[in-house]
Amino acid sequence: MNLKVKHYGNTLKVSVSGELDMKVAERFRQVLDRGLEQHPDSNLLLDLSGVSFIDSSGLGVILGRYKKLIKDGRVMVISGARPVVERILELSGIMKIIGVYPTESDALSQLS
Amino acid sequence: MEFTSVPDNVALARVTVASMAAQSDLTLNDLEEVKVAVSEAVSNAIIHGYETSPDGQINLEINRYEEFLEIVVQDEGKGIEDVQQAMEPTYSSDPERMGLGFVFMQSFMDGLDVKSEPGRGTLVHMLKKLSK
Numbered sequence: 001m002n003l004k005v006k007h008y009g010n011t012l013k014v015s016v017s018g019e020l021d022m023k024v025a026e027r028f029r030q031v032l033d034r035g036l037e038q039h040p041d042s043n044l045l046l047d048l049s050g051v052s053f054i055d056s057s058g059l060g061v062i063l064g065r066y067k068k069l070i071k072d073g074r075v076m077v078i079s080g081a082r083p084v085v086e087r088i089l090e091l092s093g094i095m096k097i098i099g100v101y102p103t104e105s106d107a108l109s110q111l112s
Numbered sequence: 113m114e115f116t117s118v119p120d121n122v123a124l125a126r127v128t129v130a131s132m133a134a135q136s137d138l139t140l141n142d143l144e145e146v147k148v149a150v151s152e153a154v155s156n157a158i159i160h161g162y163e164t165s166p167d168g169q170i171n172l173e174i175n176r177y178e179e180f181l182e183i184v185v186q187d188e189g190k191g192i193e194d195v196q197q198a199m200e201p202t203y204s205s206d207p208e209r210m211g212l213g214f215v216f217m218q219s220f221m222d223g224l225d226v227k228s229e230p231g232r233g234t235l236v237h238m239l240k241k242l243s244k
Contacts, residue, residue: 021155
């Protein structure tokens with residue numbers, strides 16, 4: 001798994017690539033938490049376009065961050081999920097509570 | 113095949129099953145579903161069965177029959193007290209996990225049977241239908 005963190009305006013963008021399973025879940029969580037702590041007023045854009053596999057370990061990290069963000073009145077959106085990943089997001093129920101958009105610009109328009 | 117309960121082996125199990133399943137008439141979607149189900153079963157064995165201890169043994173068996181693919185994941189870990197409860201969608205002993213492991217196994221496979229005995233371990237038996 002590779003992670004790229006970028007901050008601009010009031011948006012923290014985290015781009016993830018590779019496989020999101022239990023092996024990398026802890027590092028994924030730590031990177032997200034660190035970024036969100038460093039930018040306490042920012043919303044989160046999670047770019048999943050490079051993710052080729054996700055299971056409940058990866059989903060758990062995403063849901064956990066979402067719960068933290070809504071407590072602070074912040075917003076989280078997901079962009080670029082491949083069909084195979086989007087299917088898992090859908091089945092997990094995450095798509096009912098977190099906005100999932102095909103492109104980054106679609107996702108960003110929801111944050112502005 | 114048998115491997116130890118280290119996180120690296122979750123991906124190894126997925127790759128092994130996928131390479132075997134790819135020889136069958138499975139669609140790409142089916143193949144992805146099998147990979148998720150195996151990932152969940154092996155992750156459960158490591159996280160819950162062996163409580164993340166790397167010294168446990170996990171046995172993975174894959175059999176390809178004419179009409180279905182059979183996958184068995186077995187550990188000798190602490191077992192599950194109440195299998196029925198563990199299989200409920202929102203049940204999770206860890207707030208960072210979603211309690212979706214068994215839900216995914218159930219949704220993505222055509223057959224799921226879980227046998228567990230506290231102190232003895234857990235056996236997860238899954239079937240995926242192959243198209244003719």
